[in-house]
Amino acid sequence: MPRYAALIYxxxxxSPPSDAEWGQVMADYTEFxxxxxxxxxxxGGEALHDTSTATTVHVEGGKGGEIMTTDGPFAETKEALGGxxxxxxxxxxxxxxxxxxxxxxxxxxxxxxxxxxxxxx
Amino acid sequence: MKLADTLRIxxxxxxxxxxxxxxxxxxAEDALQEATVVALERWSDDDLPPNPAAWLMTTARNxxxxxxxxxxxxxxxxxxxxxxxxxxxxxxxxRDDRLRLLFTCCHPAIAPAxxxxxxxxxxxxxxxxxxxxxxxxxxxxMAQRISRTKTKIADAHIAYRVPDDxxxxxxxxxxxxxxxxxFTAGHHAPSGRFDARVDLAEEGVxxxxxxxxxxxxxxxxxxxxxxxLATHARSGARLDESGHMxxxxxxxxxxxxxxxxxxxxxxxxxxxxxxxxxxxxxxxxIASLHGLAPSYEHTDWREITGLYRALEAMQPTVVVRVNxxxxxAELHGPEAALALLEHVDSDWHYVWVARSDFERRLGxxxxxxxxxxxxxxxxMNDSDRALLEHRLAQLG
Numbered sequence: 421m422p423r424y425a426a427l428i429y430x431x432x433x434x435s436p437p438s439d440a441e442w443g444q445v446m447a448d449y450t451e452f453x454x455x456x457x458x459x460x461x462x463x464g465g466e467a468l469h470d471t472s473t474a475t476t477v478h479v480e481g482g483k484g485g486e487i488m489t490t491d492g493p494f495a496e497t498k499e500a501l502g503g504x505x506x507x508x509x510x511x512x513x514x515x516x517x518x519x520x521x522x523x524x525x526x527x528x529x530x531x532x533x534x535x536x537x538x539x540x541x
Numbered sequence: 542m543k544l545a546d547t548l549r550i551x552x553x554x555x556x557x558x559x560x561x562x563x564x565x566x567x568x569a570e571d572a573l574q575e576a577t578v579v580a581l582e583r584w585s586d587d588d589l590p591p592n593p594a595a596w597l598m599t600t601a602r603n604x605x606x607x608x609x610x611x612x613x614x615x616x617x618x619x620x621x622x623x624x625x626x627x628x629x630x631x632x633x634x635x636r637d638d639r640l641r642l643l644f645t646c647c648h649p650a651i652a653p654a655x656x657x658x659x660x661x662x663x664x665x666x667x668x669x670x671x672x673x674x675x676x677x678x679x680x681x682x683m684a685q686r687i688s689r690t691k692t693k694i695a696d697a698h699i700a701y702r703v704p705d706d707x708x709x710x711x712x713x714x715x716x717x718x719x720x721x722x723x724f725t726a727g728h729h730a731p732s733g734r735f736d737a738r739v740d741l742a743e744e745g746v747x748x749x750x751x752x753x754x755x756x757x758x759x760x761x762x763x764x765x766x767x768x769x770l771a772t773h774a775r776s777g778a779r780l781d782e783s784g785h786m787x788x789x790x791x792x793x794x795x796x797x798x799x800x801x802x803x804x805x806x807x808x809x810x811x812x813x814x815x816x817x818x819x820x821x822x823x824x825x826x827i828a829s830l831h832g833l834a835p836s837y838e839h840t841d842w843r844e845i846t847g848l849y850r851a852l853e854a855m856q857p858t859v860v861v862r863v864n865x866x867x868x869x870a871e872l873h874g875p876e877a878a879l880a881l882l883e884h885v886d887s888d889w890h891y892v893w894v895a896r897s898d899f900e901r902r903l904g905x906x907x908x909x910x911x912x913x914x915x916x917x918x919x920x921m922n923d924s925d926r927a928l929l930e931h932r933l934a935q936l937g
Contacts, residue, residue, distance in 0.1 A: 422698040511700040512650055534697045 423463065423535040424507045424515040429499040430528025432470045448523035456505070461518050465505035499528050506535070544586050548577050550740055551594040553666045555601065557638035561701055563605050566663065566691040572608065576601035639664070640703045640751060647715040648699045655690045660719045661726060662687050664748075665741050674731040674920050675722075677888065709756055717765050717821060720748045724769045728776065735779075735786060735924035742776065745769050760812040764821030767812075771805035771828035774798035785931075786924045790837040802832035823852045842871040859887045863895050875899035890919040894929065901936065910936050 437445065456462035471493040480486040493500055502524065509515035512532070519530045552573055559569035576597050590596045646660040654676065661667045661675065673683035693699070704712050724745025730737040749766040756762050778796035781787050806829040812822055827848050834840040849865035862885060870878035879899040885892055893916035900909035913933045917926065 511698045512648070513700055513704075515698075516650070532697075536696075 421508050421510060422515075423537070424509060424512075424519075425533045425535060426465075426505040426507055426515070426519045426522060427501055427531040427533065428503045428505075428522060428524035428528065429497075429531065430502050430524050431499055432502070445523065452521055452523060455521070456507070456518065461507050461509060463506040463508050465503065467503040468501065470502070471500045502528075544581070544584055544589065547589060547593050548580055548597075549666060551597055552577055553664070553744075555594055555598045556663060556666070557642040558598065559601055559605065560642060560663070561638050562602065563609075564701065566694060568605055568608065569601075570663070572601040572605035573597070575604040636751060637703070639748065640755065641701050643716055643719065643748065644703050644712060645694065645699060645701050647712065647719050648694075649712070649715070650697065650699060651690055651693065653715060653718075655686055656715050657719050657722045658683060658687055659690045660723060665723055665726060665738075665744065667726060667731075667738075667741075671726075671731045675726065677920070703755070710759070713756065713759060713761065716752065717761055720745055720752065721765060721768070721821070723748065724772075728772060730922050731920075732922050734784070735922045736776070737922070739776065742769070742773050746773055760815050760817045761819040761821045763808050763812045764819055764823075764825045767805040767808040767825035768821055768828055770801045770808075771825060771832045774801035774805070774832055786928050788928075789831065794836070797832065799832075802829060805829045806833060818851070820852060820856050823848050823855070827852075840871070842868055846872050859885055859889055859892060863889075863891050866899075867895055870899060870902075875902040879903070888919055890916040890921055890925070890929075892916075893919075897932070906936055 453462065453465075474491075474493040476490045476492060476494045478488045478490075480488050505522065507515055507518055509518060512534075515532050519525055519532050522530050524530055556569060556573055559573060560566055563569045563572070579600055580593075580597060584590070584593075642664055643660065646663065647656045651659070658672050658676065661672045662669065667675075669684045669687060670680050672687070673680045676683065678686075724742055727738045727741025727743065727745055729735050746766070746769045749762070749769050752759075752762045753766050775789070775792065775797050777798065778792035778794065779787055805825060809822065809826045809829050813826075827845050830841050830845055830848075846865070846868045849861065849868050853861045853865055862881060866878040866881040869881060875898075879896065882892060882896050882899070893912045897909045897912035897916065900906075900912060910933065913929055913936070917929050917933070921929075
């Protein structure tokens, strides 16, 4: 079965959420996680700290060159990558069906990307 | 039938089955192409096998297997090759495979322009060059777009299937648009003689009919079927003895397929009672009014103009505007029609053909000539070009 990365993009809140709001978000994600694991669709996934903690690395001049680091995410956009799931689904339609149940898709966007499968000798 | 035609038509019929069989657009196309090369070497115009489709199917399947076997030695594709080896060659399951291919090409995860381009390539076998003309882009751009789309279908595992019933309504619009594009490419070929690909027009009608069987409660499916029927019904009268195009006003209406027009008119009437109008139903109503008119002069221009206005409210495109202007010219005269096109700036040659006609009727010959020159600067099929050059000569 093909595997997909579901990359969750949403606006980062300017102030910390209230306990009630945070509780709701956690409950929604827990519900999705339990459902996805029961269906053996979720193979893994993590939430990320917000983009103010990100460091972007680039090696100038290619392999062995100078390591350049920048404070912040690679692309400064309104909606930032906040977490991801690794999903196993029957096909793209199935993956989209699951992605639409990720709470991040209700307010932000979820990008579904097929995982490149390498031949294993 | 000529060898080249047989290969093109039969090849198109089996490609959808080959894709189902191999699960891979690229592989299926390559295998079919290799089989076609073998056929060209072995067959001739008067020496065709009794069942060309079956011959091509078997040969192409073997070509696909050869390639999979070769690749299996190098990679994990062995399973795939073994699976195909076990299966007996699938009979060309025309109806279902065509629909599968159509819905796969029109998957919402594919950009609309790419959906139509891929359908024209795979379902119709149009060349990349011809498709580039349809979209007014350069051939390498189109080649890249089509290739990228096939790669996305394979890598993202877009399923090769007809959607479930509850998914059908939301998958409908791009499918209808694509089938109409198939029909149009056949009714009015993008290159060569305008009737060079009449088989595609027939394919368009056939696909539209399949869609009404799949979704009998969708009025727009019926609208598309009626539109293609009523339009295709006039194709027998579009050519004169020397192979030149005859315009609607000058066509011998005895050469029209009045049975098809009758069926279209009946469909339009039945769907109107559902009161769920849509662009295809409106265009079908227009086409069947043309079909039912005893002569060009006695056409119900008032009704047709009203329908075009309703269509333009739903679909404010240049194509609709030009067609509406042509109808308005018959009802309100060329001056009013010309005013409708005044601010339309488009490279589509019909804009300028229509303008030129209105200008000529208003006695403005210099402007009419200028508009025709502008029209002739566009890409078009040979028949259109011959007609426009003839008109230009008449303007003196």
